[in-house]
Amino acid sequence: MKSTLTVAAFAASASAALYNISPDNHTCVLQPQYLSCSAKANPKTVDTCCTETFGGLLLATQFWDTWADKELPENTWTLHGLWPDFCNGSYTQYCDLSRQYDPVPSPNTTNGLPNGTFVPAYNGSNIGTFVEKLGRYDLLAWMNKYWISQTGPNADFWGHEFSKHATCFSTFDIPCYGPNYQQHEEVVDFFETTIGYYKKFPTFQWLQQYGITPSNSTQYNFIDIQDALSAQHGAVPYLGCSGPRYNETTAGRNSRTNDTGRTVLSEVWYNMHVLGRPQDYHYVPVDSPAISGCSNATGAIWYYEQTAADASPVHWNITSNVTTYEY
Ligand SMILES: *[C@@H]1O[C@H](CO)[C@@H](O)[C@H](O)[C@H]1NC(C)=O
Ligand SMILES: *[C@@H]1O[C@H](CO)[C@@H](O)[C@H](O)[C@H]1NC(C)=O
Ligand SMILES: *[C@@H]1O[C@H](CO)[C@@H](O)[C@H](O)[C@H]1NC(C)=O
Ligand SMILES: *[C@@H]1O[C@H](CO)[C@@H](O)[C@H](O)[C@H]1NC(C)=O
Ligand SMILES: *[C@@H]1O[C@H](CO)[C@@H](O)[C@H](O)[C@H]1NC(C)=O
Ligand SMILES: *[C@@H]1O[C@H](CO)[C@@H](O)[C@H](O)[C@H]1NC(C)=O
Ligand SMILES: *[C@@H]1O[C@H](CO)[C@@H](O)[C@H](O)[C@H]1NC(C)=O
Ligand SMILES: *[C@@H]1O[C@H](CO)[C@@H](O)[C@H](O)[C@H]1NC(C)=O
Ligand SMILES: *[C@@H]1O[C@H](CO)[C@@H](O)[C@H](O)[C@H]1NC(C)=O
Ligand SMILES: *[C@@H]1O[C@H](CO)[C@@H](O)[C@H](O)[C@H]1NC(C)=O
Ligand SMILES: *[C@@H]1O[C@H](CO)[C@@H](O)[C@H](O)[C@H]1NC(C)=O
DSSP: OOTTSOBOSOOOOOBSOSSOOOSSOOOGGGSOOOBTTSTTOOTTTSOTTTSOOSSOEEEEEEEOOSOOSSOOOTTSOEEEEEEEEOTTSOBOOOOBGGGOOOSSOSSSBTTSSTTSOBOOOOOSSOTHHHHHHTTOHHHHHHHHHHSOOSSSOHHHHHHHHHHHHGGGOSTTOGGGGOTTOOTTHHHHHHHHHHHHHHHHOOHHHHHHTTTOOOOSSOOBOHHHHHHHHHHHHSSOOEEEEEEEEGGGSHHHHHSSOOOOOEEEEEEEEEEEEEBSOGGGTOEEEEOOSSOOOBOOSTTOBBOOOOOOGGGSGGGOOOOOOOOOOOO
16 A cells, blocks of 8 residues: 555665664663754664664554454444655664564565565564563454554565565664564564554544544545544545546446545554654644545545454355455
């Protein structure tokens, strides 16, 4: 789903830390903190562990799914990830192949082009076992409820999110954790931080407060959904839609508009800059530079109800272990 923006053609060295970072303790409370994407957020002059200098435009992303091959939590969107885009809206991915935990890398090169560095498929113990080894069973249980992959193992999805995106933050780099670093500590830190932002953006309730609730009989105006979320986030988020294009629906065919936007609400991306470490949640909402592909025709958007629990395919057995990610 990130095809709306270009992937920066340059690939980071893709095999180690983003910068040569000192082995100091990086006690950020002792450092000045700057807003990411501001002129002061210069990796040459600040502690890159304490101000985000690599991917300064953060996106807190969520899904609205109506079915999954596992139980969906009720009355809430689910967690997708926390992404560090460049300040100009483009992005890179898989920035540290020494922390490659994604069993199905997508794309399979660091820049998405055939001439990029190949990203090898991970075949070790899944990333959920890192959380177990650090004893964080409460975290794992929460993740299995709210950070779910629509199909396939949740942990594969978490591994994808971590290795594709988290490795491109300067502030989650291993040397930032100082000399007492415990293996995979930054993985847990990234998961916790991502969850913290997810909790700050309660999409389901935000829409509900504006009278927008899931319905299989009433359709909504794109602009009403966007306005409701913008009012509460403080900036315009990106909305993602799937399903048929408006021009392929009966209403669309009969209309005089040539609207080719899609009609089923399925994603939201909240954009922000952060002051200091993302872990500290001091953020400034910013408008999304990405253009929505949703239809903006009147009454074109479905915000579908979830599949009723007794009809859900929770009891289906997964017959394929192949998962493809577009995000
Ligand atoms: C950094 O932390 C280590 C381990 O806790 C400690 O031994 C060392 O003195 C600290 N260094 C500084 C400069 O504070
Ligand atoms: C966006 O910023 C990145 C990082 O600074 C840079 O590598 C890339 O070339 C920029 N892209 C555009 C289109 O300016
Ligand atoms: C992955 O890389 C291989 C070898 O470079 C290529 O043949 C294949 O098409 C790529 N697959 C995807 C999904 O990009
Ligand atoms: C990689 O391929 C892209 C697109 O085909 C091209 O623009 C770029 O110059 C190539 N880079 C290298 C290093 O060959
Ligand atoms: C597992 O991945 C490693 C690193 O990419 C590779 O060297 C190894 O051959 C893989 N093992 C199997 C059984 O695929
Ligand atoms: C709807 O628009 C898309 C994108 O322009 C086009 O490919 C498709 O043929 C159109 N479908 C109909 C039924 O007009
Ligand atoms: C829709 O497309 C048709 C055919 O290209 C064109 O004649 C018509 O003016 C367009 N309508 C609008 C509202 O853009
Ligand atoms: C509605 O969508 C069309 C095409 O998707 C776009 O050209 C147009 O600018 C949009 N209008 C508004 C008011 O956003
Ligand atoms: C509502 O419609 C969606 C999309 O067709 C479907 O997946 C879901 O099961 C439906 N929910 C109910 C309660 O009928
Ligand atoms: C799913 O797999 C389990 C264990 O292999 C088996 O007992 C069960 O009958 C299967 N269920 C279905 C619906 O195939
Ligand atoms: C599951 O993965 C294994 C190992 O990658 C592969 O050999 C097998 O064909 C896959 N099964 C299915 C149903 O895709």
